[in-house]
Amino acid sequence: xxxxxxxxxxxxxxxxxxxxxxxxxxxxxxxxxxxxxxxxxxxxxxxxxxxxxxxxxxxxxxxxxxxxxxxxxxxxxxxxxxxxxxxxxxxxxxxxxxxxxxxxxxxxxxxxxxxxxxxxxxxxxxxxxxxxxxxxxxxxxxxxxxxxxxxxxxxxxxxxxxxxxxxxxxxxxxxxxxxxxxxxxxxxxxxxxxxxxxxxxxxxxxxxxxxxxxxxxxxxxxxxxxxxxxxxxxxxxxxxxxxxxxxxxxxxxxxxxxxxxxxxxxxxxxxxxxxxxxxxxxxxxxxxxxxxxxxxxxxxxxxxxxxxxxxxxxxxxxxxxxxxxxxxxxxxxxxxxxxxxxxxxxxxxxxx
Amino acid sequence: xxxxxxxxxxxxxxxxxxxxxxxxxxxxxxxxxxxxxxxxxxxxxxxxxxxxxxxxxxxxxxxxxxxxxxxxxxxxxxxxxxxxxxxxxxxxxxxxxxxxxxxxxxxxxxxxxxxxxxxxxxxxxxxxxxxxxxxxxxxxxxxxxxxxxxxxxxxxxxxxxxxxxxxxxxxxxxxxxxxxxxxxxxxxxxxxxxxxxxxxxxxxxxxxxxxxxxxxxxxxxxxxxxxxxxxxxxxxxxxxxxxxxxxxxxxxxxxxxxxxxxxxxxxxxxxxxxxxxxxxxxxxxxxxxxxxxxxxxxxxxxxxxxxxxxxxxxxxxxxxxxxxxxxxxxxxxxxxxxxxxxxxxxxxxxxx
Numbered sequence: 001x002x003x004x005x006x007x008x009x010x011x012x013x014x015x016x017x018x019x020x021x022x023x024x025x026x027x028x029x030x031x032x033x034x035x036x037x038x039x040x041x042x043x044x045x046x047x048x049x050x051x052x053x054x055x056x057x058x059x060x061x062x063x064x065x066x067x068x069x070x071x072x073x074x075x076x077x078x079x080x081x082x083x084x085x086x087x088x089x090x091x092x093x094x095x096x097x098x099x100x101x102x103x104x105x106x107x108x109x110x111x112x113x114x115x116x117x118x119x120x121x122x123x124x125x126x127x128x129x130x131x132x133x134x135x136x137x138x139x140x141x142x143x144x145x146x147x148x149x150x151x152x153x154x155x156x157x158x159x160x161x162x163x164x165x166x167x168x169x170x171x172x173x174x175x176x177x178x179x180x181x182x183x184x185x186x187x188x189x190x191x192x193x194x195x196x197x198x199x200x201x202x203x204x205x206x207x208x209x210x211x212x213x214x215x216x217x218x219x220x221x222x223x224x225x226x227x228x229x230x231x232x233x234x235x236x237x238x239x240x241x242x243x244x245x246x247x248x249x250x251x252x253x254x255x256x257x258x259x260x261x262x263x264x265x266x267x268x269x270x271x272x273x274x275x276x277x278x279x280x281x282x283x284x285x286x287x288x289x290x291x292x293x294x295x296x297x298x299x300x301x302x303x304x305x306x307x308x309x310x311x312x313x314x315x316x317x318x319x320x321x322x323x324x325x326x327x328x329x330x331x332x333x334x335x336x337x338x339x340x341x342x343x344x345x346x347x348x349x350x351x352x
Numbered sequence: 353x354x355x356x357x358x359x360x361x362x363x364x365x366x367x368x369x370x371x372x373x374x375x376x377x378x379x380x381x382x383x384x385x386x387x388x389x390x391x392x393x394x395x396x397x398x399x400x401x402x403x404x405x406x407x408x409x410x411x412x413x414x415x416x417x418x419x420x421x422x423x424x425x426x427x428x429x430x431x432x433x434x435x436x437x438x439x440x441x442x443x444x445x446x447x448x449x450x451x452x453x454x455x456x457x458x459x460x461x462x463x464x465x466x467x468x469x470x471x472x473x474x475x476x477x478x479x480x481x482x483x484x485x486x487x488x489x490x491x492x493x494x495x496x497x498x499x500x501x502x503x504x505x506x507x508x509x510x511x512x513x514x515x516x517x518x519x520x521x522x523x524x525x526x527x528x529x530x531x532x533x534x535x536x537x538x539x540x541x542x543x544x545x546x547x548x549x550x551x552x553x554x555x556x557x558x559x560x561x562x563x564x565x566x567x568x569x570x571x572x573x574x575x576x577x578x579x580x581x582x583x584x585x586x587x588x589x590x591x592x593x594x595x596x597x598x599x600x601x602x603x604x605x606x607x608x609x610x611x612x613x614x615x616x617x618x619x620x621x622x623x624x625x626x627x628x629x630x631x632x633x634x635x636x637x638x639x640x641x642x643x644x645x646x647x648x649x650x651x652x653x654x655x656x657x658x659x660x661x662x663x664x665x666x667x668x669x670x671x672x673x674x675x676x677x678x679x680x681x682x683x684x685x686x687x688x689x690x691x692x693x694x695x696x697x698x699x700x701x702x703x704x
Binding site: 144 | 412466467493497501513522527530
């Protein structure tokens with residue numbers, strides 16, 4: 001099982017140029033093509049991140065660099081920059097503003113590591129292991145404050161409204177996750193509410209604020225906000241599916257992580273709803289155990305795949321990718337539009 | 353020793369009415385008089401706090417109420433409301449806006465409890481003991497986000513600039529404290545930098561934003577900002593002095609707390625600078641010990657008092673109270689001005 005996810009990369013087809021009959025492209029080709037197109041934007045974003053990480057307190061810079069240079073894809077800043085470009089923005093304030101979204105993302109990663117008592121993030125020791133919970137909580141607070149301050153300097157109250165509503169919903173979502181995640185009886189709507197707040201609203205805000213920077217009309221702003229929301233949902237669904245099929249090398253984190261941490265995500269929720277009583281009992285036993293053997297983890301992972309939990313999750317992600325791309329209909333064809341479509345497709349076939 | 357602090361309450365004299373020759377008032381009388389005058393403001397602030405604590409996530413409300421109903425004095429919201437009143441504000445948005453400062457304060461208390469691994473706050477179990485670090489970190493994040501969101505709704509970019517600069521400086525200050533506090537060789541300037549950022553900048557921002565709400569001229573805004581800054585410094589100095597002289601009953605937290613947590617504050621820094629080698633060694637031994645007996649703590653407390661650490665700290669606080677009151681010269685006499693002067697005096701003679 002998990003074959004749906006594995007084969008996805010080879011069946012996704014994306015038009016390279018609208019006028020050509022497109023050949024099928026694999027995930028790796030898609031990734032290479034996306035990164036080739038966004039190189040100039042990425043360079044500007046990286047420079048801006050480094051500039052804004054400067055602090056009079058060296059430890060902040062050290063921890064900040066560590067979390068932000070640990071293999072992140074800069075997806076959120078990119079979404080903001082590309083969204084503003086799609087709406088015709090040609091000023092030079094986009095890269096500066098986009099840093100806000102990487103800082104907010106980094107702040108949530110740092111606090112998540114403390115909340116989850118994480119040991120590893122992307123093949124490296126988690127920040128809390130290296131610097132301890134106190135430093136990690138406080139550097140997270142700094143990055144959050146700095147993100148708000150950087151937005152304030154753009155002197156646009158609408159942006160601040162979107163951003164602070166977003167971070168408030170995110171914080172509520174994190175608390176919700178804390179309450180629901182270890183509950184094996186949680187259902188799909190509760191899970192969707194959590195990933196919406198945890199992942200999707202920030203990507204949505206990045207896209208919307210890109211549109212606001214470009215002074216785009218409301219319909220374009222809303223279209224991009226929806227694009228980001230669906231993209232974010234799909235992104236998190238795939239993340240949660242990968243935890244049941246990926247390998248350590250691919251993911252840069254232990255596989256079966258959610259299971260080990262007692263987090264009930266959609267693959268597991270779906271499988272539990274369809275399992276017969278003995279299998280449900282087995283899953284519950286492993287899920288609630290104080291310590292799980294690697295064999296237990298692998299047994300449940302296989303069960304979840306056999307019961308269709310991974311396929312179902314990927315299918316839901318595919319629907320959200322389709323919705324994301326649909327919302328781009330509000331824009332005429334352009335290289336930037338194609339790039340945003342490529343990014344949506346890539347979310348489905350990414351392996352890490 | 354510590355007699356200076358103990359006798360302060362009976363020597364502070366405050367004019368009850370500018371035209372009368374004032375009788376001396378004690379700390380308790382001063383406190384009663386302040387609270388009698390601010391009852392209507394306090395009631396409006398309490399109602400606004402309760403209204404804004406509402407969240408779709410019940411745990412947020414529970415933890416939020418716990419930290420905010422544990423005997424806080426609402427000093428920061430009061431400073432904002434009184435500052436706006438002093439500048440002639442007579443609208444009805446002051447109480448709403450003042451909640452921002454209680455939320456930010458509560459967020460820092462929650463994160464501090466995690467950072468310090470606190471067990472007790474104001475005679476009650478610390479929030480992290482009751483709900484665990486994850487919930488406490490995340491509810492802190494929520495309160496912080498909500499504070500920014502509430503400010504955004506006032507639609508004033510200047511307020512947001514002041515606020516986000518303040519929270520960024522505060523976060524840097526917390527990291528600074530983490531680095532320096534367990535360093536017994538830290539000096540007075542480093543300590544002052546920490547308490548400035550940790551306590552004073554938020555009180556200063558509360559006063560400045562009160563002035564901004566009242567659309568006060570720049571000189572009044574700056575005067576109030578300075579008042580809040582000096583008041584905040586004095587407040588923290590007295591807090592740190594009390595830890596070397598108070599009793600558990602008075603403070604609602606273990607006495608000798610800073611010493612036990614390995615935090616070098618001004619009384620200790622001053623004493624270390626003046627101690628002879630054997631006493632310095634004794635202090636260092638207790639300060640750096642893994643576990644300290646109550647007797648060790650009391651010995652060092654007595655040493656610090658004998659070496660003048662408490663008197664010196666209170667003296668510095670008195671200077672800042674004087675500076676705070678001086679800056680109110682920018683305003684003509686009024687009941688609100690007298691109240692702000694009373695509050696400054698009370699900071700010096702407070703016991704909890």
